[in-house]
Amino acid sequence: MLYKTIVIGKSILKGVVLKSTGSWYIVLSEEEKVLECRIKGLFRTKGIKTTNPITVGDKVEFELEDDGRGVIHVIADRKNYIIRKSINLSKQSHIIAANMDQAFLIVTLAMPRTSTGFIDRFLLTAEAYHIPVSIIFNKIDLFDDVEVMKKVDDFIGVYQQIGYNCYKVSATQNTGIDILKQLTKDKTTLISGHSGVGKSTLINNMDSKLDLRVGQISDAHNKGKHTTTFAEMHILSYGGFIIDTPGIKELGLVDMQKEEISDYFSEMRAIRNNCKFNNCLHLNEPKCAIIAAVEVGEIAVSRYNSYLGIMNGEELEITYE
Numbered sequence: 540m541l542y543k544t545i546v547i548g549k550s551i552l553k554g555v556v557l558k559s560t561g562s563w564y565i566v567l568s569e570e571e572k573v574l575e576c577r578i579k580g581l582f583r584t585k586g587i588k589t590t591n592p593i594t595v596g597d598k599v600e601f602e603l604e605d606d607g608r609g610v611i612h613v614i615a616d617r618k619n620y621i622i623r624k625s626i627n628l629s630k631q632s633h634i635i636a637a638n639m640d641q642a643f644l645i646v647t648l649a650m651p652r653t654s655t656g657f658i659d660r661f662l663l664t665a666e667a668y669h670i671p672v673s674i675i676f677n678k679i680d681l682f683d684d685v686e687v688m689k690k691v692d693d694f695i696g697v698y699q700q701i702g703y704n705c706y707k708v709s710a711t712q713n714t715g716i717d718i719l720k721q722l723t724k725d726k727t728t729l730i731s732g733h734s735g736v737g738k739s740t741l742i743n744n745m746d747s748k749l750d751l752r753v754g755q756i757s758d759a760h761n762k763g764k765h766t767t768t769f770a771e772m773h774i775l776s777y778g779g780f781i782i783d784t785p786g787i788k789e790l791g792l793v794d795m796q797k798e799e800i801s802d803y804f805s806e807m808r809a810i811r812n813n814c815k816f817n818n819c820l821h822l823n824e825p826k827c828a829i830i831a832a833v834e835v836g837e838i839a840v841s842r843y844n845s846y847l848g849i850m851n852g853e854e855l856e857i858t859y860e
């Protein structure tokens with residue numbers, strides 16, 4: 540009698556990466572099990588040198604090993620991703636997260652103050668990656684004075700006017716949290732913003748099942764203490780995912796030409812065809828529609844200054860972190 544060796548094919552499972560801990564990845568399988576996985580083979584991201592082959596939000600296929608852990612062998616094409624430039628000279632980028640439906644930029648106008656330069660760079664990056672952004676102004680409880688609130692509203696008005704949805708919230712007073720729950724339900728949402736703006740506090744309030752570590756702001760320098768180091772995707776108990784990011788110093792732009800930059804400022808994109816020269820960089824060219832719009836107040840001076848800063852290749856100075 541002939542015996543054949545029967546190899547039982549291991550079943551292929553699908554899941555999404557919740558967290559990376561260096562060589563291990565925490566994956567949520569379609570069966571809603573949280574598993575540890577490692578990778579097999581080389582994975583490269585086209586066009587950029589990255590320090591991490593797999594990122595939070597990646598959709599993967601894996602096989603289960605006998606010890607109950609998985610081996611990832613396929614990463615699905617990414618719908619989008621967002622990167623952070625490396626701080627050293629290796630020119631490598633770190634992919635922060637992939638496959639987002641939207642991003643929330645959490646902004647505070649005090650404790651710590653988020654600069655327009657930072658906001659505008661974030662918006663530019665998100666535009667370039669086609670990620671819709673809502674701007675969440677947190678800590679509005681700090682502005683109980685009518686005069687001060689008027690300044691806050693003027694600031695917000697700049698972004699509303701150019702088409703960004705803006706929300707005023709207070710994580711500590713539970714103001715505006717319900718709308719954030721509605722917006723995030725059944726979506727994958729990247730939460731970004733400097734350390735100390737209240738990202739973790741907000742996420743904890745949106746879903747009481749979550750218990751993220753909340754840092755402290757040191758009174759001495761209004762400094763946001765760095766308590767989160769890696770991006771992590773949290774499962775919302777009411778449906779959807781939240782990606783909490785470390786305090787991002789600056790998002791990296793991949794391969795953006797100077798001529799393209801005004802395309803990612805939505806209010807500039809709308810009128811740039813009215814410039815006299817079709818290769819106008821809107822710096823000091825004659826009959827530039829964008830400079831004219833800044834002069835009559837149709838484009839905010841702060842936005843144009845951010846544009847100039849980016850065109851001049853200025854590194855954004857962030858005084859906290």
Ligand SMILES: Nc1nc2c(ncn2[C@@H]2O[C@H](COP(=O)(O)OP(=O)(O)O)[C@@H](O)[C@H]2O)c(=O)[nH]1
Nearest residue numbers: 678709710711734735736737738739740753754
């Ligand atoms: N006044 C005020 N403080 C807040 C609010 N949200 C968060 N904080 C405080 O800001 C600090 C930083 O919060 P955290 O959630 O750790 O910020 P993260 O670094 O962005 O995650 C903590 O001391 C929070 O209690 C808010 O709406 N109002």
Ligand SMILES: [Mg+2]
Nearest residue numbers: 738739752767
């Ligand atoms: Mg945090």
Ligand SMILES: [Zn+2]
Nearest residue numbers: 814819821827
């Ligand atoms: Zn122009």
